[in-house]
Amino acid sequence: MPERGALTLIFVAALVATVPLFAGDFWVSLTIKILVLGLLALSVDLLLGHAGLLSLCHAAFFAMSAYTVAILQVRYGVPMLIAVPAGLAMGTLLALVFGVSVRTRGVYFILVTIALGFIVWGVTYRWASFTGGDNGITNVPYPAIGDFQITSMTAYFYVVLLVVLGCVLAYRTLVRSPFGLVLRGLKSSESRMRSLGYSPLRHLYVAFVLSGFMASLAGVLYIYFNRFVNPATAHFHISVEAVLMAILGGTGTILGPFLGSVVIMVLRNWVSGFFPYYMTLMGLVFIVTVLFAPNGIIGLVNSWRARRARRAKTTDAVGTEPEAQPRPQP
Amino acid sequence: MRAGTANSAALELTGVTKRFGGLVAVDDVSLTVRPGERHILIGPNGAGKTTLFNCITGTFWPSSGQIRFFDVDVSRLAERDRARLGIGRTFQISNVLVELTVSENLILAVLGRDRRKWMMHKPFADLGAVADSVGTALATVRLDHRLNDPVASLSYGERKQLDLALALAMEPRALFLDEPCAGLAPSERQRVSQIIGELPDDITVVMIEHDMDIALRLAERVTVLHQGQVIFEGSPDEVETDTQVREVYFGSG
Ligand SMILES: Nc1ncnc2c1ncn2[C@@H]1O[C@H](COP(=O)(O)OP(=O)(O)O)[C@@H](O)[C@H]1O
Numbered sequence: 001m002p003e004r005g006a007l008t009l010i011f012v013a014a015l016v017a018t019v020p021l022f023a024g025d026f027w028v029s030l031t032i033k034i035l036v037l038g039l040l041a042l043s044v045d046l047l048l049g050h051a052g053l054l055s056l057c058h059a060a061f062f063a064m065s066a067y068t069v070a071i072l073q074v075r076y077g078v079p080m081l082i083a084v085p086a087g088l089a090m091g092t093l094l095a096l097v098f099g100v101s102v103r104t105r106g107v108y109f110i111l112v113t114i115a116l117g118f119i120v121w122g123v124t125y126r127w128a129s130f131t132g133g134d135n136g137i138t139n140v141p142y143p144a145i146g147d148f149q150i151t152s153m154t155a156y157f158y159v160v161l162l163v164v165l166g167c168v169l170a171y172r173t174l175v176r177s178p179f180g181l182v183l184r185g186l187k188s189s190e191s192r193m194r195s196l197g198y199s200p201l202r203h204l205y206v207a208f209v210l211s212g213f214m215a216s217l218a219g220v221l222y223i224y225f226n227r228f229v230n231p232a233t234a235h236f237h238i239s240v241e242a243v244l245m246a247i248l249g250g251t252g253t254i255l256g257p258f259l260g261s262v263v264i265m266v267l268r269n270w271v272s273g274f275f276p277y278y279m280t281l282m283g284l285v286f287i288v289t290v291l292f293a294p295n296g297i298i299g300l301v302n303s304w305r306a307r308r309a310r311r312a313k314t315t316d317a318v319g320t321e322p323e324a325q326p327r328p329q330p
Numbered sequence: 331m332r333a334g335t336a337n338s339a340a341l342e343l344t345g346v347t348k349r350f351g352g353l354v355a356v357d358d359v360s361l362t363v364r365p366g367e368r369h370i371l372i373g374p375n376g377a378g379k380t381t382l383f384n385c386i387t388g389t390f391w392p393s394s395g396q397i398r399f400f401d402v403d404v405s406r407l408a409e410r411d412r413a414r415l416g417i418g419r420t421f422q423i424s425n426v427l428v429e430l431t432v433s434e435n436l437i438l439a440v441l442g443r444d445r446r447k448w449m450m451h452k453p454f455a456d457l458g459a460v461a462d463s464v465g466t467a468l469a470t471v472r473l474d475h476r477l478n479d480p481v482a483s484l485s486y487g488e489r490k491q492l493d494l495a496l497a498l499a500m501e502p503r504a505l506f507l508d509e510p511c512a513g514l515a516p517s518e519r520q521r522v523s524q525i526i527g528e529l530p531d532d533i534t535v536v537m538i539e540h541d542m543d544i545a546l547r548l549a550e551r552v553t554v555l556h557q558g559q560v561i562f563e564g565s566p567d568e569v570e571t572d573t574q575v576r577e578v579y580f581g582s583g
Pocket residue numbers: 350353355373374375376377378379380381382
């Protein structure tokens with residue numbers, strides 16, 4: 001029986017499901033991008049918000065699965081039922097290798113992941129005979145199982161929504177499990193955790209691979225939406241954007257990365273249409289967030305609600321207890 | 331109780347040495363602690379007490395020498411493996427999981443030696459038996475009323491109590507307490523020393539303590555460390571009259 005938190009997520013998904021009923025293709029397509037990039041941001045936030053590791057290589061897993069699917073389908077005519085698992089497997093395999101980065105911490109972890117991300121980007125860009133270089137791989141077929149093909153944007157929108165909802169519910173189970181708690185324990189004090197019998201390396205490695213798997217899944221959803229892939233998909237820029245989404249929306253939460261995705265995607269895809277300085281605006285939004293809402297949009301809402309609850313309490317009670325402090329952010 | 335013969339030692343150090351570059355922080359220390367013993371380690375600041383604890387608990391390996399824990403050579407074991415053998419510790423400066431709640435801290439302590447720390451499909455809040463261990467550990471350190479509070483709202487004294495509860499919740503065979511009363515107000519020191527006095531008899535306790543009143547009240551054996559070396563080992567009565575100890579420790583000739 002799903003309890004309140006899960007029901008909230010299902011309710012939000014149901015709201016999102018109404019978008020095609022009143023909005024045109026532009027908005028449906030934008031919502032797909034928000035969901036897919038939001039999923040990527042959520043995968044980044046498993047490491048950032050729970051384990052306390054800031055990864056800047058997640059575009060690599062995203063692109064790895066997208067390229068794998070594209071190359072298999074376009075070059076070798078492999079059907080989707082095989083191309084998709086292969087894409088997920090390749091992205092996850094890459095995460096198994098890149099997972100060695102959890103041997104480092106802090107600035108070194110960030111630098112190592114940046115370097116790993118650039119390796120993948122470099123390959124997509126330079127190994128032109130295989131990856132198509134700058135042009136990438138075009139004409140990826142519509143998603144199809146046998147004769148059943150999804151060609152309409154709206155139909156694919158619902159596929160994406162369902163997959164993302166499934167992912168989010170699984171993610172929620174994961175972060176509420178003992179495993180998720182261990183990650184937060186490691187974020188708080190590795191030395192204490194070690195003395196309690198934990199191996200930080202093992203837990204962080206598994207978390208890294210799970211996170212890479214999620215990013216790969218986002219890549220698969222992306223390739224059947226975009227139907228072409230080029231080196232921009234693997235670029236550092238995408239990795240950074242995913243991190244910004246998580247921070248903007250609120251790390252360590254589930255809706256946060258998706259809210260961050262809404263803000264950034266609306267700026268990038270809609271505001272950019274009539275406001276040429278949208279990048280500058282994005283920078284400003286980010287700075288304002290870090291300065292005035294370090295816990296993101298969700299943090300802002302929570303502290304506003306806590307303040308309201310406290311005010312309600314002080315009016316009808318004399319002695320009040322101090323409120324729980326918000327979790328400090330990295 | 332398994333492992334080892336009836337009269338085997340809980341802890342046996344032979345020639346343990348730890349160097350940091352040119353500095354010999356722990357110098358050829360040999361020491362035996364019986365199971366269930368209350369053993370106090372004293373010595374001036376910088377004597378190497380914490381470093382010796384770190385060698386025993388596995389924060390780092392000794393440069394040379396051997397550490398046996400209930401007849402198992404642990405000198406080259408990883409910290410987590412020593413924890414699994416039953417070595418629990420607290421820290422001189424409280425080391426608790428500040429971003430979490432008290433109960434989350436303790437659940438992690440209970441799961442440290444448990445395979446369920448890898449469980450991914452069930453909420454940690456639903457692990458039934460864990461709650462009992464959590465409750466017992468909290469009751470022992472008298473923090474029951476703080477169960478659901480964030481650690482960030484705890485006073486420093488309460489954090490030191492929680493630090494002790496974490497070590498207890500992992501059900502250790504031996505506890506290594508690094509100055510459990512350091513930095514506490516007199517009333518808090520009183521409480522903590524009382525808690526330590528009431529610890530179950532079957533847990534071996536090795537404790538670093540500066541407060542001589544507390545130390546000598548709890549101790550069955552006392553070891554004095556000075557510049558990395560053991561300069562005295564004996565009963566609490568003997569330590570007060572030992573002239574060498576008086577010189578280096580009490581600063582009077
Ligand atoms: N990790 C370390 N690296 C280098 N020197 C250290 C380290 N830990 C302790 N020391 C040095 O070892 C000596 C003993 O320190 P410590 O064991 O903390 O003493 P105590 O706990 O008895 O006050 C000190 O001189 C200290 O500076």
